[in-house]
Amino acid sequence: MEPVTPVDLAAFKQAFRRHAAGVAIITALDASGNPVGFTATSLASLSAVPPLATFNMARSASSWPAIAETDRVVIHMLGVRNRGVAQKLSGAQVERFEGDHWSPGPHGLPVIKDVTSWMVGHIVERFPVHNNAVIVVQIEEGDLGEDDRPLLYHERQYFQPGEFA
């Protein structure tokens, strides 16, 4: 195996396309009280005690101004049955909350319906890195929905899990 050119963008993208990810939706309220949100493939657990999770985003994202100013977000874990809402929350920003796929939850925060779990957390860190940010959230409350196989994303396609490896 020969090393590729340093910082070869196409190779980096191809390498990361070979990584698979679970799919989550992050929601919040903007300064005017309007719901914002996006589909994320970077959600990760950071610790269990205290319960901390992280996600990454570009500071050029449409939801960034809200995430930069608000105290709390809702993190939703998606099952295979939630593929439609994953696509909706990664589509045109003005259409993401058009419909009855969400309702106001704790603190008035937008909670997506029928997900496998959702958790309200307060933002404890926003670490800037170039034009991006790593967001650290401490979980405060939440609930489990009906279980489902987890929705996966890989090679720019949604997948469902298969056999044990």
Add this chain to the structure above:
Amino acid sequence: MEPVTPVDLAAFKQAFRRHAAGVAIITALDASGNPVGFTATSLASLSAVPPLATFNMARSASSWPAIAETDRVVIHMLGVRNRGVAQKLSGAQVERFEGDHWSPGPHGLPVIKDVTSWMVGHIVERFPVHNNAVIVVQIEEGDLGEDDRPLLYHERQYFQPGEFA
């Protein structure tokens, strides 16, 4: 859906078990030049330009002293064929580099053989959060191996991807 008790540890763990993740291996050299490494399910892309990735770890982990002091790590993306090495690198720390499943690569760093891709990166940030850290890596070089379906982890089991969702 009724909110659970705030900071209910069992509920947090159960919610995160409903999230699926791709599987990666992170390796480095410790201050004595010995290989260290671990299997990670928190690897995420942060940006493409510059090429940045993040992973999370406990500062109580056996590999933390090396990650805290070294300049560079190797990030490996695993395919289904790499399940054995994923288990080895999450097993007893003294046995993780016993065998011929790795060889020295750029800068003498341990590179795991036969993975779907590997990338050498330098650590640009180590953000501490309680007894954990978010590590930000800027990719410098790497290579793609033979392609494979991505190895997945969910509900404490390794999986392979299934059908499109």
